[in-house]
Amino acid sequence: MKVLSLSLAALLAFGVSARADFDSCKARLKAEAAANGVSAATLARALDDLEPNDAPTFLGAQPEFSTPIWDYIAGLVDEERVRDGQAAFAKYKQAALAAQQRFGVDAAAVVAVWGVESNFGQNFGTRPVIQSLASLACLGSRRNDYFRGELMAALKIVDHGDVKLDEFTGSWAGAFGNTQFMPSTFLRLAVDMDGDGRRDVVESVADALGSTANFLRSSGWVTGLPWGFEVALPQNYKGPSGRGGKQPLAAWAKRGLTHIDGSPLSGSGAYGLLLPAGANGPAFLVSRNFDAFYSYNAAESYALAIALLSDRLKGKPGIQTAWPTDDPGLTRAERREVQARLEQRGYDVGGKHDGVMGTKTREAVKAYKASVGMKPDSRAGQKVLESLRAGR
Numbered sequence: 001m002k003v004l005s006l007s008l009a010a011l012l013a014f015g016v017s018a019r020a021d022f023d024s025c026k027a028r029l030k031a032e033a034a035a036n037g038v039s040a041a042t043l044a045r046a047l048d049d050l051e052p053n054d055a056p057t058f059l060g061a062q063p064e065f066s067t068p069i070w071d072y073i074a075g076l077v078d079e080e081r082v083r084d085g086q087a088a089f090a091k092y093k094q095a096a097l098a099a100q101q102r103f104g105v106d107a108a109a110v111v112a113v114w115g116v117e118s119n120f121g122q123n124f125g126t127r128p129v130i131q132s133l134a135s136l137a138c139l140g141s142r143r144n145d146y147f148r149g150e151l152m153a154a155l156k157i158v159d160h161g162d163v164k165l166d167e168f169t170g171s172w173a174g175a176f177g178n179t180q181f182m183p184s185t186f187l188r189l190a191v192d193m194d195g196d197g198r199r200d201v202v203e204s205v206a207d208a209l210g211s212t213a214n215f216l217r218s219s220g221w222v223t224g225l226p227w228g229f230e231v232a233l234p235q236n237y238k239g240p241s242g243r244g245g246k247q248p249l250a251a252w253a254k255r256g257l258t259h260i261d262g263s264p265l266s267g268s269g270a271y272g273l274l275l276p277a278g279a280n281g282p283a284f285l286v287s288r289n290f291d292a293f294y295s296y297n298a299a300e301s302y303a304l305a306i307a308l309l310s311d312r313l314k315g316k317p318g319i320q321t322a323w324p325t326d327d328p329g330l331t332r333a334e335r336r337e338v339q340a341r342l343e344q345r346g347y348d349v350g351g352k353h354d355g356v357m358g359t360k361t362r363e364a365v366k367a368y369k370a371s372v373g374m375k376p377d378s379r380a381g382q383k384v385l386e387s388l389r390a391g392r
Contacts, residue, residue, distance in 0.1 A: 074329030177201035
């Protein structure tokens with residue numbers, strides 16, 4: 001199995017004793033996995049020559065917790081992803097509808113999860129899952145027990161033959177496949193939808209969509225209930241908010257809330273008021289089905305991205321209320337343009353115009369902003385793009 005070694009910086013950060021600690025930890029993990037029924041052959045192939053990678057350095061760096069909401073949504077629910085999603089939905093309509101019929105989960109919602117998690121199968125992640133989970137279990141500064149459990153699950157997946165060891169790649173945190181299941185989630189909820197006798201969320205879109213629908217159902221999805229919708233607040237609204245404080249629509253109507261087009265609220269079901277950017281930004285009433293999205297990755301911005309994308313895949317409009325900022329976020333096409341224009345001006349963006357705002361691009365943005373008298377931080381929004389287009 002090809003492994004990725006720690007970077008020099010990461011090795012220095014962990015210290016010289018970290019390697020010995022890793023080997024000792026690996027031995028304990030091997031014994032625990034053997035006690036849980038993983039074969040000696042699988043353990044030897046997966047762990048004997050395994051070295052740590054830099055996965056622990058990513059702990060606490062998830063974009064859904066650190067990125068302004070208008071940047072996060074702009075990059076995840078742009079016109080490019082909507083077009084790609086509608087094409088993917090059309091191509092795999094039979095599989096999506098089969099998942100809907102079996103589990104009662106809206107097909108567009110399942111496809112939206114696929115889009116947010118792997119861009120419809122285009123970005124699975126390239127890090128060896130076993131290596132990342134072992135590094136996190138042994139060298140991570142927090143959540144060691146959680147990642148140890150995920151490693152045990154991953155070893156069982158390899159031992160069962162669900163995924164080949166040399167093809168078992170994913171995110172730095174160990175999520176893998178079309179809809180980025182964590183290994184323990186795979187063992188608990190993955191299903192065989194295509195009838196080939198295997199649960200395969202990597203190669204089989206049908207299995208991935210069905211497994212995702214099963215996950216959402218197990219997380220409380222209510223068939224036929226909308227995830228929610230955008231609403232208009234009365235001026236100077238100071239009432240309750242929070243997705244956890246769910247109340248009947250009649251209660252929200254009494255507080256002066258309406259649909260975004262001004263029509264009155266009506267219908268059944270309990271909803272909470274989500275204000276992702278405060279009372280001056282877009283407002284949404286969200287149901288238990290929004291909470292099912294949230295359970296996939298515990299961040300409201302993440303759940304909102306899935307919810308909005310699922311609506312767009314069905315031809316519904318996007319957010320109508322402007323975000324409360326004078327510098328809105330960039331689509332992926334606009335981020336690629338920023339990278340290209342920075343490179344044209346001699347800045348190093350890492351050699352790629354992929355729309356990913358990595359370390360090199362952020363450093364280039366910061367240097368450019370300083371050169372033109374803007375606040376010298378690494379965020380690129382519409383103001384940076386406008387400045388670059390103007391040739392300043």
